Amino acid sequence: MAFVAGYTLLLIAFGVLPTGYAIYFAFTKAGGRFTGFSNFLTTARDFRFMDAVGHVAVYLALWLVSLVVFVVGLALVLHRLSSSPVSRTLRFLYYVPGALAGAASVLVWLFILDPTVSPVSALLQALGFDTFGQVVAPGNLALLFTVIAFWTGAGGWIVVMYGALNNIPTDVMEAARIDGAGAWQTAWHVQIPMLRKWIVYMVILGFAGGAQLFVEPQLLSLASVGAAGRDYSLNQLTFDFAFQMNNVNGAAAISVELLVVSVSAAALFVARSGFFDAD
Template identity: 60%
Template sequence: MSGYTVLLLTFGLFPALYAVFLAFTKNGAFAGVDNFVKVFNDYRFWPAVQHVAIYIVFWLASLLIFVVLLALLVHGIRYRVASSSVRFLYYIPGALAGASSVMLWLFLLDPTVSPVSGILRAFGFETFTQVVSIDNLPIVFTLIAFWAGAGGWIVIMYGALNNISDEIMEAARIDGAGPIASAWYIQIPLMRKWISYMAVMSLAAGTQLFVEPRVLSQASKGVVPQDYSLNQLAYLYAFKQSDFNGSAAISLLLLLVAVGLSALFVFRGGLFERD
């Protein structure tokens, strides 16, 4: 574990501690909560909070509902070749890097070139800028993130379903439980820890929203603002305003919110409880 520990300290713990130092100082002197007050008073901060919060709600809801449902459906396929093929197809999008995934979606979201232009026009979208308007972005980002990341979680949930004892499922069938009742009363409760783990990891990733709005901002020529997400705002503070203290304050706020929500999922989901 020594190699991992060195990397964790170098690229994880030490930068985090340095960010805490920057958040509470200015020009090397202790500044109390001045950096946080400055960030709170920034007219861009609260809209960015709202954007990220709405996106996380859509993102987590799509995962908790559709990933579990698709995993149950794949697990119910009795033919091994068919099941393996479906899992492989689900996993393919996850092999693309985030920026590559967004570039692909740039074509899908443009009604003039998209292979699903008929669907876009059915919803009243005639141009790319109409599709990526501010009101539509939470759903757009959810679709991109789900397409890229859901496949890996489906495979993980499939593995969790395989860990459920055949004797338990056989007893449920003998008692007259059908597929829906078995899923609701047996499989999903026994997957609770894995679902909580998925929620924690996805929440951490969701709060770091950056690549998708940045690429769409460049592609839409400013229709998507450069300060749409908190990570983008922190980037602007650091590299456009040369205010690393304010950037660190935003990063620390993101960390605290993510840790608090993650703790809720951990304790409510019984992630560390013994069976």
């Protein structure tokens, strides 16, 4: 009990109470007057709302697919090379970007994405990008945010998946080899199924984090002098409602919607994947 007491207090103070406070604001107006779903309707009718929903949906699709495919794939390759010093070096290199704070990572990428100063300017120009404005054009943002998010957050998950692969019983792997399974067959029919719960856990946290997209578009908007838009994501729109339009109740309504969507998605992933089923 003593071990979880501190965590429980922090969870209540910085998780449960702020959530309850946001729900209260979402259903009231100034002065505490109950207004039902009025705040939700007001924000949904905002001309920027559906665009922000679409932006976040495209970003989530790219982010989750890349997270599952590349993280699991790279973890399998590293596990295959586990006896080589190359594996240890790569695990370290993958993890290093995760040590940077989100804002610092975006600043690094602002430097990389500017063809005039980028160390990969030749590649950007070969792709037809001569100016920073062309790189951060609205149609490119979802892919850019996916690359930034993967560069920052994938390394930690690769280490987690690598550890999970090390926990697969050796007799199971030996049985697969005795049956004549090659590397691909072993990965597809043995290792990936045994990583199922870890993959689901990664997808749940990846979805929750991706739905709260804010730092990347906000800093990119400032750096591009508004070319990227300050209302690209729902969290940016929440920020705008609260601090530009002085509508805290509307901001709370969007926050509650994001909470409901994230919790519903997590429940769906858990239910459909048999996350709590005994192996």
